Amino acid sequence: MALLEVDNLKKYFPIKKGILSRTVGYVKAVDGVSFSLKRGETLGLVGESGCGKTTVGRSLLRLIEPTEGRINFNGQNLLELDRGEMRKVRASLQIIFQDPFSSLNPRMNVGDIIAEPIRNHLNLPRDEIQNRVVLLMERVGLHTAYMRRYPHEFSGGQRQRIGIARALALNPLAIVCDEPVSALDVSIQAQVINLLAQLQEQMDLSYLFIGHDLSVVEHISDRVAVMYLGRIVETASSEELYANPRHPYSQALLSAVPLPDPDARREKILLPGDVPSPIDPPSGCSFHPRCFARQGICTQEQPLLQDIGGGHQVACHSQ
Amino acid sequence: MMADIPPLLSVENLHTRFDTMDGVVTAVDGIDFEVYAGETLGLVGESGCGKSVTALSILRLLRCPPAAIEGRVLFEGRDLLQMDSDAIRAVRGSEISMIFQEPMTSLNPVLRIGEQIAEGIRVHQRRTRPESWRRAVEMLRKVQIPSPDSRAAQYPHKFSGGMRQRSMIAIALCCGPKLILADEPTTALDVTIQAQIMNLMMRLKEELQTAIVLITHDLGVIAETASRVIVMYAGKIVEEAPVRELFKDPRHPYTQGLLGSVPVIGRRQRSGRRLQEIPGMVPNPLQVPPGCRFNPRCPKAMPVCCSKPPPMIRLAEHRRVSCWLEAEGAKRESSGR
Numbered sequence: 001m002a003l004l005e006v007d008n009l010k011k012y013f014p015i016k017k018g019i020l021s022r023t024v025g026y027v028k029a030v031d032g033v034s035f036s037l038k039r040g041e042t043l044g045l046v047g048e049s050g051c052g053k054t055t056v057g058r059s060l061l062r063l064i065e066p067t068e069g070r071i072n073f074n075g076q077n078l079l080e081l082d083r084g085e086m087r088k089v090r091a092s093l094q095i096i097f098q099d100p101f102s103s104l105n106p107r108m109n110v111g112d113i114i115a116e117p118i119r120n121h122l123n124l125p126r127d128e129i130q131n132r133v134v135l136l137m138e139r140v141g142l143h144t145a146y147m148r149r150y151p152h153e154f155s156g157g158q159r160q161r162i163g164i165a166r167a168l169a170l171n172p173l174a175i176v177c178d179e180p181v182s183a184l185d186v187s188i189q190a191q192v193i194n195l196l197a198q199l200q201e202q203m204d205l206s207y208l209f210i211g212h213d214l215s216v217v218e219h220i221s222d223r224v225a226v227m228y229l230g231r232i233v234e235t236a237s238s239e240e241l242y243a244n245p246r247h248p249y250s251q252a253l254l255s256a257v258p259l260p261d262p263d264a265r266r267e268k269i270l271l272p273g274d275v276p277s278p279i280d281p282p283s284g285c286s287f288h289p290r291c292f293a294r295q296g297i298c299t300q301e302q303p304l305l306q307d308i309g310g311g312h313q314v315a316c317h318s319q
Numbered sequence: 320m321m322a323d324i325p326p327l328l329s330v331e332n333l334h335t336r337f338d339t340m341d342g343v344v345t346a347v348d349g350i351d352f353e354v355y356a357g358e359t360l361g362l363v364g365e366s367g368c369g370k371s372v373t374a375l376s377i378l379r380l381l382r383c384p385p386a387a388i389e390g391r392v393l394f395e396g397r398d399l400l401q402m403d404s405d406a407i408r409a410v411r412g413s414e415i416s417m418i419f420q421e422p423m424t425s426l427n428p429v430l431r432i433g434e435q436i437a438e439g440i441r442v443h444q445r446r447t448r449p450e451s452w453r454r455a456v457e458m459l460r461k462v463q464i465p466s467p468d469s470r471a472a473q474y475p476h477k478f479s480g481g482m483r484q485r486s487m488i489a490i491a492l493c494c495g496p497k498l499i500l501a502d503e504p505t506t507a508l509d510v511t512i513q514a515q516i517m518n519l520m521m522r523l524k525e526e527l528q529t530a531i532v533l534i535t536h537d538l539g540v541i542a543e544t545a546s547r548v549i550v551m552y553a554g555k556i557v558e559e560a561p562v563r564e565l566f567k568d569p570r571h572p573y574t575q576g577l578l579g580s581v582p583v584i585g586r587r588q589r590s591g592r593r594l595q596e597i598p599g600m601v602p603n604p605l606q607v608p609p610g611c612r613f614n615p616r617c618p619k620a621m622p623v624c625c626s627k628p629p630p631m632i633r634l635a636e637h638r639r640v641s642c643w644l645e646a647e648g649a650k651r652e653s654s655g656r
Binding site for chain 1: 366482509510514518536539577579581584592593
C-alpha cells in the first residue's frame with residue numbers, strides 16, 4: 001500500500017478587490033492533482049514557474065490549507081485532522097525548502113535549529129537531545145564543531161545540510177523536497193543530491209522531489225509527474241518518461257533542456273508564447289494555445305489522465 | 320585560422336579588486352583572453368569566480384572606488400580602461416552592449432519599453448524622437464514581440480519575464496554593436512522560454528555578425544552555443560578550449576569535476592546514483608589558498624600545488640590549462656623532494 005495517496009487535490013486562492021475585499025475570482029494554483037508515493041520511493045514533480053508544484057508540496061503538510069481533495073498519509077486523512085493532530089503527523093512528514101537563506105532562523109544557532117523539532121515533539125533529557133544533534137550533524141556531513149555557529153556563517157550548501165538535518169530530526173517517513181538544490185552551484189548541487197540519495201537508502205525515506213531542472217529530477221526520481229497550469233499532464237517511471245514522453249508539453253520541455261554535449265544535435269520543439277494565467281486558464285486542455293498537436297476537441301474538452309500501459313499516464317486527446 | 324585576424328577585444332592581465340571593510344578582495348586576478356569578430360565565447364564558472372565582474376570591468380560599469388581595475392582592455396586597438404568618461408559612454412550600448420541576468424531589475428520601471436530602446440538610438444545615432452521610436456518598434460518586431468506598436472508604449476510590468484528579456488536583447492542590439500556581453504541571459508527563465516530566447520539570440524547574432532561573450536554557469540547552454548570556452552575558478556582562468564575539446568577532453572581537474580557533477584538526461588546508470596562531486600567549497604576570497612587555488616578541493620593535488628601557483632601551459636592555439644599536472648617536469652619536481 002502507498003505511504004501517501006493524494007486524490008483530486010485543489011487549491012484555489014481567492015482574488016480580493018475593493019474596500020469590501022470581495023472575491024472577484026480565483027487563482028487555480030492546483031486544480032485536481034492525484035498521485036501516490038510508496039515507501040522508499042522518490043516521485044519527481046516537474047514543471048515551470050507557476051505550474052503549482054510548490055503549492056502541492058505545501059498543501060501536503062497543510063502549510064497551505066487545500067481547498068478540496070483527500071490526502072491519505074500513513075493511514076490517516078490529513079485534511080480531517082485538527083491542528084494538534086496535524087503537528088504530530090509533521091514529525092513523520094517533513095519538508096526541505098528551496099532557499100537555504102530564508103528558511104533558517106538567523107537568531108538561532110545550528111544546534112538549536114536542529115534540536116527544536118526534538119524538543120517540541122519528544123520529552124528527552126538535555127544530553128540525549130545533544131547526542132541526537134551530534135548524530136544528525138554527522139549524518140549530513142556537518143562538522144560538529146560548528147554547532148554553536150549561526151546560519152549566516154555558512155555557505156548555501158552547508159545551510160541546505162542544516163535544513164536536511166532539521167527535517168531528519170524526528171526520523172520522518174517522507175520528506176517534501178521543494179527545489180532543494182536550485183539555489184546551489186553545480187558542484188555543491190551534486191554533493192546535496194548525493195547526500196539525499198544516501199539518506200534515502202539508509203533510512204528508507206520517501207521523497208516528493210519538486211524541481212524545475214529536468215536533469216536533476218530525472219537523476220533522483222523513480223517516477224516523475226509533469227505539471228502544467230495546476231494539473232498533472234503526464235506521469236511515468238523516470239526511464240519511461242524521459243525515453244518516451246507522450247504529452248506534447250513533456251516533449252517540448254524535454255527537448256528544451258540544453259545538454260552538456262556539443263555533439264548532441266536534437267530538434268528543439270520551441271513552444272510559442274508564455275504560460276497562460278492560472279486566473280483565467282484556456283478552455284478545454286489548458287495547453288492547447290501553445291500545442292503543436294492541437295485538434296478541434298482540445299479547445300472544448302478537458303483531457304483526463306489515462307493509462308497507456310505500464311503505469312504511464314497521459315492527459316492528452318491525441319493519445 | 321583566426322591567427323591572422325586581430326582580435327576584436329583583447330583583455331590583458333586584468334585585475335579587479337574591491338576594497339571592502341574586511342580587506343581587499345581580488346575578484347579577477349590577472350586574466351588574459353581574446354574575442355574575435357562574430358564568435359561566441361563562453362565564460363563558465365560558479366558563483367564568485369569573477370565571470371560577471373570581468374564583464375563589468377570591460378565596460379567599466381563598476382564604481383571606482385571601492386573597485387580598482389588594472390590591466391588593458393583593447394577593443395579594436397583602443398584601451399577602454401584609459402578612455403575618458405565621454406569616450407567610454409560612446410562605446411557602451413553602441414559598439415559593446417550588455418545583457419543582464421535579471422530582466423526584472425535591469426529595465427527602468429517608469430519608462431515605456433519603446434523609450435528605453437529608442438534612447439540608445441537617439442543618443443548614439445543622433446536620430447530624432449519619432450525616428451528612433453519607429454526604429455524601437457522595428458527592434459521589438461525583430462525580437463518577435465507580438466503587436467510591437469502597442470507593446471512599445473507599455474511599461475515593463477506588463478511584460479512577462481521572457482518578453483522583458485526580449486526587450487533587453489532589443490536594447491542591446493538596437494545600435495548594431497560588434498560585441499555583446501551576455502551575463503547569464505537566461506538563468507532567470509523557465510526552460511521553454513530559455514530555449515526561445517537562446518534561439519532568438521543566436522539567430523540575430525548570425526544575422527548581425529555580432530560577437531558574444533556568453534557568461535553562464537550552465538554547461539548545457541555553453542555546449543549548445545559557444546564555439547570556444549574559458550573556465551574560471553576563484554578569479555583565475557583555469558582552462559581554455561574549443562567547445563568540443565573542452566567537453567571531450569577536459570584537462571583541468573576542476574573542469575573535469577564540473578562536467579562530472581552535472582546530472583545529464585539519459586546518462587544515469589541505474590547501478591550508481593552517485594554523482595561525481597567536488598568536495599569542499601569555493602575558497603573565501605579574503606583567504607585564497609596558497610599555490611593553486613583549487614588545491615584544497617583537487618583530487619590530484621601534489622605537494623607543489625600547495626606552494627606555487629601553476630603556470631599557464633599552452634597546448635595549442637586557444638587551448639591552455641593552468642595546472643601543475645600539465646606542466647612538464649612537475650612530476651620530477653615533486654618526486655625529487
